Amino acid sequence: MQSLLFKTVFLFIVAFALNVSAAPVETFKFDSPETEKSFHKLSDELRCLVCQNQNVAESNAGLAKDLRLEIYTMLSEGKSEDEIVEFMVQRYGDYVLYRPPFKPMTWLLWFGPIIIFFIGIYYVVRFLKSQGTDTQIDKISDEDIERIKNLHSEQGHVKQGSKKV
Amino acid sequence: MEKIQPSLLKRLMPLIIFIALAALLAIGLTLNPRLVPSPLIGKPAPEFDLPLLFNEGSFSNKDLMGQVTLVNVWASWCFACRQEHETVKQLSRSGVRIIGLNYKDEPDDAKNWLAKLGNPYQVIAVDYNGRIAIDWGVYGAPETFLIDKAGIIRHKVIGPLSSKENYDELMSVMSTLEK
Numbered sequence: 244m245q246s247l248l249f250k251t252v253f254l255f256i257v258a259f260a261l262n263v264s265a266a267p268v269e270t271f272k273f274d275s276p277e278t279e280k281s282f283h284k285l286s287d288e289l290r291c292l293v294c295q296n297q298n299v300a301e302s303n304a305g306l307a308k309d310l311r312l313e314i315y316t317m318l319s320e321g322k323s324e325d326e327i328v329e330f331m332v333q334r335y336g337d338y339v340l341y342r343p344p345f346k347p348m349t350w351l352l353w354f355g356p357i358i359i360f361f362i363g364i365y366y367v368v369r370f371l372k373s374q375g376t377d378t379q380i381d382k383i384s385d386e387d388i389e390r391i392k393n394l395h396s397e398q399g400h401v402k403q404g405s406k407k408v
Numbered sequence: 409m410e411k412i413q414p415s416l417l418k419r420l421m422p423l424i425i426f427i428a429l430a431a432l433l434a435i436g437l438t439l440n441p442r443l444v445p446s447p448l449i450g451k452p453a454p455e456f457d458l459p460l461l462f463n464e465g466s467f468s469n470k471d472l473m474g475q476v477t478l479v480n481v482w483a484s485w486c487f488a489c490r491q492e493h494e495t496v497k498q499l500s501r502s503g504v505r506i507i508g509l510n511y512k513d514e515p516d517d518a519k520n521w522l523a524k525l526g527n528p529y530q531v532i533a534v535d536y537n538g539r540i541a542i543d544w545g546v547y548g549a550p551e552t553f554l555i556d557k558a559g560i561i562r563h564k565v566i567g568p569l570s571s572k573e574n575y576d577e578l579m580s581v582m583s584t585l586e587k
Contacts, residue, residue: 292444292547305512306547309538334545336447 269308271315278318285314285327290339298341446545446564453479453559454543458533461510461518467533473559476585478506478552480529480569481541483513484521486549492568493525495575500528504582508532511541511549554578556585 273279286300293304299311310331317327331339343349448454457468472479480496482489500506508529510518515534522529535541544553545564554563563581565574 305538309542313539313542333447334542335547336444336545338444 269311271311274319281324282314282318285318285324286311288341289314289328289331290341292335292339443566444547446561448545448553448561449564451561453553453555453561454540456533456535456540456543458509458535458540461508461515461532461534467507467531469559471531472507472555474557475505476557476582477555478504479509479544479555480506481509481511481544481546481549481551481553483511483549484517485513486511488568489550490525492550492570493528495568495570497526497528499569500530505530509541509544510534511546512536512538552578554581554585 271279271282273282283300287298289299289310291297291299291302291304291307291310293306294302297304297307299307299314301307314327317330322330328340337344337349343352345353453469453472455469457466459466478499496506506529508531510532512535515536518532518534538546544551548566550568552565552569553561554565556562562585563578565578567574569575569578
């Protein structure tokens with residue numbers, strides 16, 4: 244039993260280890276460490292549109308390769324990170340960005356989770372408050388005592404009625 | 409009666425929220441994530457000047473002007489291009505000007521492909537390394553752009569033109585354009 248568990252865990256580790264090593268490798272020569280950093284940052288943040296759940300850095304698709312080369316070329320020409328992002332968005336739209344831009348169309352996307360969180364907080368507070376008021380009754384109002392008395396006398400009436408049968 | 413209704417609504421609230429959420433997710437499932445709207449719609453066709461597949465000379469974005477034109481991005485390695493080829497040929501026969509953009513293809517392969525299946529293109533420009541396709545926001549073949557007389561991109565079809573949905577959509581946009 245224990246060895247089966249061990250084998251399973253081992254298989255999982257091997258499977259995931261293989262997965263990691265699948266990232267494509269190309270050799271680009273960079274003028275400076277800053278440029279290299281920019282290159283990795285950009286290719287990490289841009290989506291490969293062919294294989295949509297991968298970024299440009301990880302994908303083996305032809306287009307991702309072309310885009311990596313494009314990023315490299317633009318950086319070598321001295322273009323800034325913002326210029327390159329702008330270049331991509333002009334061609335492929337906001338969808339190419341893994342981090343969606345902050346603008347009226349995406350407000351719901353950015354604020355949605357916070358709004359839902361506060362709605363949740365509101366209901367929790369309301370629930371806790373209603374729990375509290377239940378235990379706080381320490382005096383029965385005169386009005387209620389009167390009603391209870393009335394109910395009692397009504398019940399007595401019914402009992403008397405049933406006795407008569 | 410007046411007292412029952414709010415509490416009934418309150419009790420049904422989880423069900424209502426569940427149905428609303430389920431409906432929202434169901435709509436999400438029917439959308440095709442491959443259809444990324446192009447930011448180029450309504451903008452002038454990106455600049456390019458490319459060599460031709462069959463003749464000497466070149467074809468540029470300026471040559472697109474003056475006539476409603478389809479720019480069809482295709483390659484001999486692209487399976488869906490074969491799928492849409494009959495439709496492209498039919499469109500060409502019906503008098504639509506179709507320019508081919510041969511995307512990341514070997515010229516010899518492209519020529520053989522056309523010899524076998526027929527050539528519907530008035531002109532074929534060659535984008536050998538796919539650099540111009542990036543300017544056009546192409547992320548896979550086939551893709552087809554509808555360009556109006558003034559050289560403005562009016563519509564983009566992602567995937568084969570032979571799909572009824574794609575074809576109908578293209579036709580409806582095309583019918584609004586001045587010939």
